[in-house]
Amino acid sequence: MHRDAPCHPRDPQDLRRRLDLDRPAASGRSTGSALALGLGVGAAAYLAWMALRTPPRPAGVQPVGHFDISRYLGRWYEVARIDQHFEKGLVRTRAEYSLAPNGRLQVTNRGFDPRRNRWKEARGKAQFVGRPDVGALKVSFFGPLYAGYHVVALDEQYRWAMVIGSSLDYFWILSRSPVLPDGVRQHLLAQASQIGVDLDRILWVMLDGANPTGG
Numbered sequence: 001m002h003r004d005a006p007c008h009p010r011d012p013q014d015l016r017r018r019l020d021l022d023r024p025a026a027s028g029r030s031t032g033s034a035l036a037l038g039l040g041v042g043a044a045a046y047l048a049w050m051a052l053r054t055p056p057r058p059a060g061v062q063p064v065g066h067f068d069i070s071r072y073l074g075r076w077y078e079v080a081r082i083d084q085h086f087e088k089g090l091v092r093t094r095a096e097y098s099l100a101p102n103g104r105l106q107v108t109n110r111g112f113d114p115r116r117n118r119w120k121e122a123r124g125k126a127q128f129v130g131r132p133d134v135g136a137l138k139v140s141f142f143g144p145l146y147a148g149y150h151v152v153a154l155d156e157q158y159r160w161a162m163v164i165g166s167s168l169d170y171f172w173i174l175s176r177s178p179v180l181p182d183g184v185r186q187h188l189l190a191q192a193s194q195i196g197v198d199l200d201r202i203l204w205v206m207l208d209g210a211n212p213t214g215g
Contacts, residue, residue: 054129055148055166063136063150071158080173091206178207
């Protein structure tokens with residue numbers, strides 16, 4: 001019976017080769033962690049910038065002055081709009097503006113989907129982009145992503161309003177009642193046309209069977 005052969009140190013070159021093979025994996029892990037950290041910091045910085053930035057205002061759009069947010073609060077019926085994917089097919093649409101206990105402006109949009117026979121609701125937040133007596137705000141329903149909200153026409157009694165977003169593709173006519181007062185439709189459409197809104201794209205919304213045009 002033979003004894004076990006004595007244990008000899010490995011060849012130094014073999015050890016170096018094995019160490020070199022191990023290094024890329026460690027280096028790769030380190031590089032991957034640094035890259036992930038960098039991307040995380042970059043994403044956080046981008047989201048912070050998005051939250052602070054002022055959304056664009058279309059050329060020719062002038063928000064109203066002497067704006068009183070306390071009078072603007074409450075329920076508004078959306079009697080007309082340029083259709084967007086988030087409202088497509090909805091009827092009986094309305095918006096509710098309120099103040100949270102911390103003083104922040106809250107927005108709740110609601111509409112009925114007749115195809116699915118159910119209500120859809122979206123909750124968001126809004127804030128002024130400048131002075132609080134000017135009807136220029138920004139609204140968010142998706143975290144730090146804000147869109148423009150420019151009140152370009154407003155009744156002295158706050159019975160109706162016309163709003164344009166970050167581009168002329170975003171357009172709404174709001175009313176305190178499902179029916180606009182006589183003559184208001186023509187007045188608002190004339191102003192919208194002067195701003196550059198495509199009147200052929202405006203959809204008049206069915207609100208509980210009322211005629212939204214006031215005609």
